[in-house]
Amino acid sequence: xxxxxxxxxxxxxxxxxxxxxxxxxxxxxxxxxxxxxxxxxxxxxxxxxxxxxxxxxxxxxxxxxxxxxxxxxxxxxxxxxxxxxxxxxxxxxxxxxxxxxxxxxxxxxxxxxxxxxxxxxxxxxxxxxxxxxxxxxxxxxxxxxxxxxxxxxxxxxxxxxxxxxxxxxxxxxxxxxxxxxxxxxxxxxxxxxxxxxxxxxxxxxxxxxxxxxxxxxxxxxxxxxxxxxxxxxxxxxxxxxxxxxxxxxxxxxxxxxxxxxxxxxxxxxxxxxxxxxxxxxxxxxxxxxxxxxxxxxxxxxxxxxxxxxxxxxxxxxxxxxxxxxxxxxxxxxxxxxxxxx
Amino acid sequence: xxxxxxxxxxxxxxxxxxxxxxxxxxxxxxxxxxxxxxxxxxxxxxxxxxxxxxxxxxxxxxxxxxxxxxxxxxxxxxxxxxxxxxxxxxxxxxxxxxxxxxxxxxxxxxxxxxxxxxxxxxxxxxxxxxxxxxxxxxxxxxxxxxxxxxxxxxxxxxxxxxxxxxxxxxxxxxxxxxxxxxxxxxxxxxxxxxxxxxxxxxxxxxxxxxxxxxxxxxxxxxxxxxxxxxxxxxxxxxxxxxxxxxxxxxxxxxxxxxxxxxxxxxxxxxxxxxxxxxxxxxxxxxxxxxxxxxxxxxxxxxxxxxxxxxxxxxxxxxxxxxxxxxxxxxxxxxxxxxxxx
DNA sequence: CGTTTTTCCGTAAACGTTTACGACAACACA
DNA sequence: TGTGTTGTCGTAAACGTTTACGGAAAAACG
Numbered sequence: 001x002x003x004x005x006x007x008x009x010x011x012x013x014x015x016x017x018x019x020x021x022x023x024x025x026x027x028x029x030x031x032x033x034x035x036x037x038x039x040x041x042x043x044x045x046x047x048x049x050x051x052x053x054x055x056x057x058x059x060x061x062x063x064x065x066x067x068x069x070x071x072x073x074x075x076x077x078x079x080x081x082x083x084x085x086x087x088x089x090x091x092x093x094x095x096x097x098x099x100x101x102x103x104x105x106x107x108x109x110x111x112x113x114x115x116x117x118x119x120x121x122x123x124x125x126x127x128x129x130x131x132x133x134x135x136x137x138x139x140x141x142x143x144x145x146x147x148x149x150x151x152x153x154x155x156x157x158x159x160x161x162x163x164x165x166x167x168x169x170x171x172x173x174x175x176x177x178x179x180x181x182x183x184x185x186x187x188x189x190x191x192x193x194x195x196x197x198x199x200x201x202x203x204x205x206x207x208x209x210x211x212x213x214x215x216x217x218x219x220x221x222x223x224x225x226x227x228x229x230x231x232x233x234x235x236x237x238x239x240x241x242x243x244x245x246x247x248x249x250x251x252x253x254x255x256x257x258x259x260x261x262x263x264x265x266x267x268x269x270x271x272x273x274x275x276x277x278x279x280x281x282x283x284x285x286x287x288x289x290x291x292x293x294x295x296x297x298x299x300x301x302x303x304x305x306x307x308x309x310x311x312x313x314x315x316x317x318x319x320x321x322x323x324x325x326x327x328x329x330x331x332x333x334x335x336x337x338x339x340x341x
Numbered sequence: 342x343x344x345x346x347x348x349x350x351x352x353x354x355x356x357x358x359x360x361x362x363x364x365x366x367x368x369x370x371x372x373x374x375x376x377x378x379x380x381x382x383x384x385x386x387x388x389x390x391x392x393x394x395x396x397x398x399x400x401x402x403x404x405x406x407x408x409x410x411x412x413x414x415x416x417x418x419x420x421x422x423x424x425x426x427x428x429x430x431x432x433x434x435x436x437x438x439x440x441x442x443x444x445x446x447x448x449x450x451x452x453x454x455x456x457x458x459x460x461x462x463x464x465x466x467x468x469x470x471x472x473x474x475x476x477x478x479x480x481x482x483x484x485x486x487x488x489x490x491x492x493x494x495x496x497x498x499x500x501x502x503x504x505x506x507x508x509x510x511x512x513x514x515x516x517x518x519x520x521x522x523x524x525x526x527x528x529x530x531x532x533x534x535x536x537x538x539x540x541x542x543x544x545x546x547x548x549x550x551x552x553x554x555x556x557x558x559x560x561x562x563x564x565x566x567x568x569x570x571x572x573x574x575x576x577x578x579x580x581x582x583x584x585x586x587x588x589x590x591x592x593x594x595x596x597x598x599x600x601x602x603x604x605x606x607x608x609x610x611x612x613x614x615x616x617x618x619x620x621x622x623x624x625x626x627x628x629x630x631x632x633x634x635x636x637x638x639x640x641x642x643x644x645x646x647x648x649x650x651x652x653x654x655x656x657x658x659x660x661x662x663x664x665x666x667x668x669x670x671x672x673x674x675x676x677x678x679x680x681x682x
Numbered sequence: 683c684g685t686t687t688t689t690c691c692g693t694a695a696a697c698g699t700t701t702a703c704g705a706c707a708a709c710a711c712a
Numbered sequence: 713t714g715t716g717t718t719g720t721c722g723t724a725a726a727c728g729t730t731t732a733c734g735g736a737a738a739a740a741c742g
């Protein structure tokens with residue numbers, strides 16, 4: 001069934017060394033012999049066995065994508081990741097690299113799974129998602145000297161690895177800008193309570209913009225909640241209760257925004273009429289919600305492709321003539337103005 | 342850095358054969374030696390190199406999931422697949438199997454990518470999604486004798502492989518039932534135009550239920566469109582235009598439903614008021630749309646786990662004491678009644 | 683023609699495992 | 713004591729590649 005390089009060699013009456021060299025485009029093989037080898041390979045339907053290759057070369061030609069569902073995130077997961085994954089795997093495929101997807105149990109750190117991938121050398125590098133502010137996965141990989149890149153920034157590990165993130169500061173900043181320009185002064189911010197770094201980045205931008213506009217930051221207008229619909233539902237009333245009610249809310253997560261809007265509805269407060277709502281990361285849900293939610297949208301598929309490139313550029317085996325480069329990029333979001341603000 | 346079985350052997354002054362047997366729980370090794378080996382393995386932080394293992398055993402311990410985006414399906418992909426993938430990979434992980442995700446270019450058949458996986462033996466089996474009515478991927482895998490399972494049914498390949506599908510016939514049937522019970526007699530059906538099998542299955546159920554209720558099937562009430570929002574938007578007016586307007590529409594896809602509702606809105610027809618709308622496969626979008634769309638919902642995460650089990654049961658290396666079994670299952674959907682019908 | 687260079691190819695080792703086989707010692711049994 | 717059995721381990725081959733090395737023939741050069 002599966003023909004090996006030995007079959008080819010026997011069939012052609014030459015040595016396996018020559019066959020291998022011919023197939024790999026080595027210079028020291030006669031043009032005619034190469035031709036014969038290639039023909040025979042087609043004829044015998046030969047493809048190199050990846051396990052043999054991996055063993056000899058010490059490289060598996062596959063990249064692991066570590067996706068960690070947030071706690072409570074069950075039914076439909078993050079729509080966020082499919083387009084990112086699409087881009088990532090598309091670019092990797094161009095380099096003949098495979099993509100392994102490793103998920104953790106929802107809400108559980110995935111150190112074990114990560115260790116397994118690294119120690120059994122199932123992948124040549126990993127891509128981390130759901131980056132935490134302090135991320136022990138990053139510490140582990142740095143210490144182990146295992147190549148990786150992250151989607152999202154982290155305080156861990158220094159500048160030793162490529163990372164690509166969305167510009168949450170700027171999004172927070174621009175959201176405030178937009179709201180202030182529309183006359184709002186009391187602007188609430190709702191973000192996830194976990195150690196997810198983007199919650200901090202968002203808040204930085206939010207604070208900075210308020211300060212620029214001479215608006216005092218009111219801690220009563222900032223709330224943290226579980227990063228899902230229930231969390232948004234639960235925590236939103238807290239910023240509403242305050243005597244001097246906000247006229248606008250910025251949600252740092254789409255699911256939380258949906259839950260928040262539900263809570264608002266129950267309080268008789270209509271987004272887009274009685275209160276302005278902006279969501280920092282757009283998903284299709286924002287578009288179809290009623291009222292359609294104004295949101296900041298990232299370019300996920302291009303980001304996936306880009307992070308693949310950045311990761312490869314950091315790997316000696318794939319680095320171009322300029323040598324290994326550690327790149328860090330922060331990408332802007334695009335404001336999609338809809339009906340909620 | 343990476344310690345091999347040789348390092349262990351040298352460290353303990355025993356042969357690599359014994360080390361391997363000890364680690365693999367073979368019977369013919371002294372209890373005390375095994376203890377020493379296990380300790381040394383922990384001490385030297387040893388994990389078996391997967392490439393070496395794969396090469397020797399002729400098995401990679403990884404399963405490929407072939408996900409093929411539909412043409413035109415770009416920004417957010419199918420929210421459908423994340424929970425399925427979660428379940429699939431969770432169960433596979435229990436068997437220490439990895440999940441490789443292979444996507445095709447949107448709208449392009451992925452034969453090439455599939456051949457590559459099979460011929461270079463990068464995976465031990467594959468799981469096919471987006472099953473076509475006649476699917477050349479299935480033909481290829483059957484002919485090649487490569488193990489696989491499918492999410493979705495197909496006419497290709499006979500009953501030689503495990504498959505798990507949603508009961509689209511019954512969903513179509515029940516949707517009609519429900520609408521008839523509410524007084525509707527003119528019920529339109531909109532489905533994808535591609536060769537996707539579920540479009541046919543749905544229509545079977547739809548026709549069967551109409552017949553049971555003594556309602557003649559009106560071809561003017563059935564339309565095929567591109568399986569995305571634009572397709573639904575484009576094709577929905579066709580069934581509306583007919584002189585004797587339908588009072589209800591069943592959409593066989595969530596994206597098409599959203600596009601269809603947009604078209605209806607532009608014609609001044611309000612779902613839930615002027616026309617009843619039911620969607621066959623629920624996604625979060627249906628829930629947040631306004632009006633919230635009544636829809637049939639599958640249990641995707643359990644289905645993912647189940648298909649993993651079914652695939653493994655069909656593999657000699659994993660089959661239990663009953664031996665290899667080829668299972669085919671069709672799972673019911675749950676009706677989520679909302680506001681659109 | 684002799685020497686050097688180039689071209690091309692075969693040999694064999696190596697990557698890290700698993701496992702069939704046989705060896706040896708200890709033990710049991712008659 | 714001789715024979716068979718059992719327990720434990722070492723040896724070596726094998727999986728399918730790639731590649732360092734060396735050698736033979738051909739070509740180039742003086």
